[in-house]
Amino acid sequence: MEEVPSSGEPTPAAPPSSETSRALRDALRIAGDTRAALARRLGLNATDAAAIDHLVSSPEPLGPVELGNRLGIRSASATTLVDRLVQAGHVARTPHPHDRRRLSLQVTESAVGEVLEALRPMLVGVDRAVARLTPEQAEAATAFLREVTEVMREYVATAPDEPSRARADRD
Amino acid sequence: MEEVPSSGEPTPAAPPSSETSRALRDALRIAGDTRAALARRLGLNATDAAAIDHLVSSPEPLGPVELGNRLGIRSASATTLVDRLVQAGHVARTPHPHDRRRLSLQVTESAVGEVLEALRPMLVGVDRAVARLTPEQAEAATAFLREVTEVMREYVATAPDEPSRARADRD
DNA sequence: TCCCTTTAGCTAGATTCTCTAGCTACCTGA
C-alpha cells in the first residue's frame, strides 16, 4: 500500500521493498512464537523443545555442552536439561567414539515422531504455500531465505555469551 | 539435493520445492534463536525480550494479561514480568482510557531505541537481502511470506493453553 | 615420558522466574 516514492535512491527496482521487509519481520517474529507453541504441544518447556529441535536438525551429533552453547545456557544447566530429556524418554546418551570425555546425544525415534506429529499442521501449510510458487519464484525464494538465514546465523553467533549487563547504570 | 521424484503428484511445476521448504524451515528455526540472541544483547531474559518485542509490534496497546496470553504465561507471571520491565525502565503503565480495570503498557523511548540498536545488524542484513530482489521477486516473496506467516499464526493460535500432558503414560 | 593447560561433563547450593490459589475492583447484561 504505502509505496514510499523514494527520491533517487539506490533502490532502482524495488518499490514494495519495505513491504517485503515488513512481511519478513512479521514472519520472523511469529516464527519465534512457534517454538513456544511447539513446546506446549509437546508438553515441554521452551528450552527443552528448542533443545530437541537443535538435536534433530543438527547434521552431526551434539554433546550436552555444545547443545548448551547453542541454546545460550551454561554447561551445568545443559546437564540437568539432558537429564530431563533422558528421563522423559526423548533423548539417549551414547559415548563418543573417539573422545572418552564426550557424549553424543541421540533423539529417540518416538521423540522424533512426536515432534513431526506436533509440527505437521505447520509443515502442511508451509508446503502448501511452497507448492503455489512457480519454479522461478521458488528458486528466488530459496536464495532469499538462505541469505536471510545467513544473516540471522551471524546475528546469533555474534550475540554476547552472557546477558550483557547493558547500561544497568540507568538511574 | 534430495529431490524426491514424486510420482504423479500435484506439484507439476516445483522441482526445487523441497529445497525451498528446507530453506524456509532453516530460516524459521534460526529465527527462533534470534529472539534469544536479542535478549542477550539487551541483557534481558528471553521472556522479557519477547514481551518488549510484542509490545513494540502490536498495533494497539496491550495490558499485562493480554501480553501474558501472547507469551503463554499466566496473569500472575505477567504482573511480575511487567514489574521487572517497569523497574528496568523499559515499560510504563498507563491507565486505559475507557476501562478502569485495564492498563496500557507503553514501551519507553529509550527501550525502543535500545531494541532498534540491538536489532540493527540483523535489519541491515535483511534489508540488503530484500534490496537484491527484483520487483517481481519482491512481490512474490511478500505474498509467500504473508501466507507462511498466516500458517504460523494459526499454528500458534491452536496450540494448547497449558503444557498438554501429552502421553505422560509412556513407560 | 611427564607435566601443564584446556575441555567435556557433572554436583551442590543460591537465585530467578513461573505457577497455583485467591483476592479486589470494575464492567456488563438481566
Add this chain to the structure above:
DNA sequence: TCAGGTAGCTAGAGAATCTAGCTAAAGGGA
C-alpha cells in the same frame, strides 16, 4: 440492583537456570 465475568495484583510453592568448583580425559611441549 445484582450476578457473572474480566483485569490486575499478592503470597507462597515449584521448577529452571546460574555460579562455583570438581573429576577425567585429551593435547602440547620440554
